[in-house]
Amino acid sequence: MIELEQAIALVTGALSPQIDSELVPLAQASGRVTACALKAPLAVPNFVRSAMDGYAVYATDVVRASPEQPRRLTVLGTIYAGDHMSYTPRMGTAVRVMTGAAIPPGYDAVVKQELTDQGQAVVQIYQPIKAGKNLMPIGEDIISGQVVFEPYTYLNGDSVGILASLGYTTVPVLQRLRVGLIATGNELVIPGQPLAPNQIYNSTIYSLAAYIERTGGQVVLQTICQDNPAELMALLTQNKQKADLFITTGGISVGAKDFIPATLTANGGQPLFHFVNLRPGTPIFAANWQHKLILSLSGNPFAAMVNFHLFYWPLLVRFQRNEHFNLKKQTARLVAGKMPATSMRRFVRAKLTGTEVVIDKKGHYASVLHNMIDNNCLIEQIKGKSLQVGDQVTVYSWPD
Structure with a gap:
């Protein structure tokens, strides 16, 4: 059994950072990571424009202007945002301009309309x-030629808006992490199919797939495998070219049907670890097999989710070269709920709001998944210590 930090270092070291890129339409770039530096092909704005509704003037024309002795200027016309109008500026004149309108060359200031009589001809x-x-x-906003986004920058909605202002229609981004999901167990059935006696619907990999897809990953395989070594190896072999990472659930503890570690080892896999000092999900297993990383999670639903959150996000950071995807670690005050002392480092489901966290009153069994509906983080519980109201605790929350 090894410590969590050591296990994370082993799996992240076994996954190579992404070097392949692709062009995606601008509208699909949010949530992706830039593959190279993105430069501004033009300045923003690329013409001098008005910051408000008012009158473009020569500043020297209005040096002595006052309410008692206003300066009278001939108005040559009006320019709205988007207009392409040609005026010949000269001293003693003004042009009425609206916010965002181009300023005719020569005028060097805009007097806001509230400081005028808003005259039309004069x-x-x-x-x-x-x-x-x-x-x-x-x-003023962006200089032509400047690097707007460095390589490996996470793009959000604001980023896409900036690229749109520069005329980008496609964006070079790193290709997504391709994940194959395999749930093992004779008792599992795909939702929609009839349940035989003593069978259950597979649920865990649907939760995993949702997290993977919503954070820029790509699920390339999502299936069930019977407790059959040959079937597992066939699935891995058939899909190894289209996946960067395989995640399995179940089949890794010490029961007669827990076949994954022995099967992978017998078929040329190099185990990285088996059993990590954490609860729930202690039996987690990882191996390299034919240059593919295989991460095998607990078969219990909540334990599998703990395994997933603690290991997947560091892997995604490694692959996409960006810390945006990492677990967010912070200290929070426990304001409700408690847990008895634990004999092993433990991760407890909870709900975080700002700097306060609440432990769910429902059961904290490794096999129970539905409690996660009202929770959004994990509290780290140190071996030998209880959790009590008022404690300052370490909390881990996952990316949105």
Whole structure:
């Protein structure tokens, strides 16, 4: 049995970072990771524009303007955002402009309309203004040629908006982590099929698939395998070219049907570890097989989810080269619920709100999954210590 940190180091070291990229449409780039530096092909804005509704003027024309002695300027016309209009600027004139409108060359300030009489043919200006005031210069937001996103940057909705402002239609991103999911057990049935006596519907890999897909991974295989070594090896062999990582559930403890460790070893697999000092999910197993990492989780639903959260996110960080995907670790105050002292390092399901965390009052059995509906994190419980209201505890939450 090894410690959790050592086990995580072993599996992350066994998974090579992604080097392959693909072009995706801009609308599909959110949640992906850039494959290279993305540069600005143009400045934003790429013309001088007005920061507000008002009048474009020469600042020197209104130096002595005041409410008592307003400066009168001839209005040449009006420009709205998106207009392409040509005016010949000259001293003693102004152009009415709306927010975002292009400023004709020569004018060097915009007087907001509240400081004028809002005249149409002639405007009265009631206050002086400094050159450059209320203008958005070329490149105020982004300079042409600058690196907007470094390689291996996580893109969110705001990132996509920035790329849209630069005219991007496609984005080079790292290819997704391809995961094969195999649930083992003679008792398992795919939802939708009739249950025979003493059988249950497979649930765990549906939860795993949902987490994988929503965070940029790709499930390339999702199936059930009977407690049959030959069937397992056939599934792995048939799908090894299309998966970067295989995750299995069940078949790893010490029972007669727990065949995965022995089967992989007998077929050329190199075990990385078997049994980790944590609860639930102690029997977790990992191996390299034909240059593929195989991570085998507990067959108990909640134990499998603990195994998944503690190991999958560091693997995704490694593969996608970005810390966005990692578990978020923080300290929180336990405000409700308790747990007795544990004989082994334990991870307890809980609900985190800000800096306060609550332990669910329901059962904390490894075989129970439905309690996770009201929980969004795991509390780390140190060996030999109980958890009591008021304790400062270490909490791990997963990416959104």
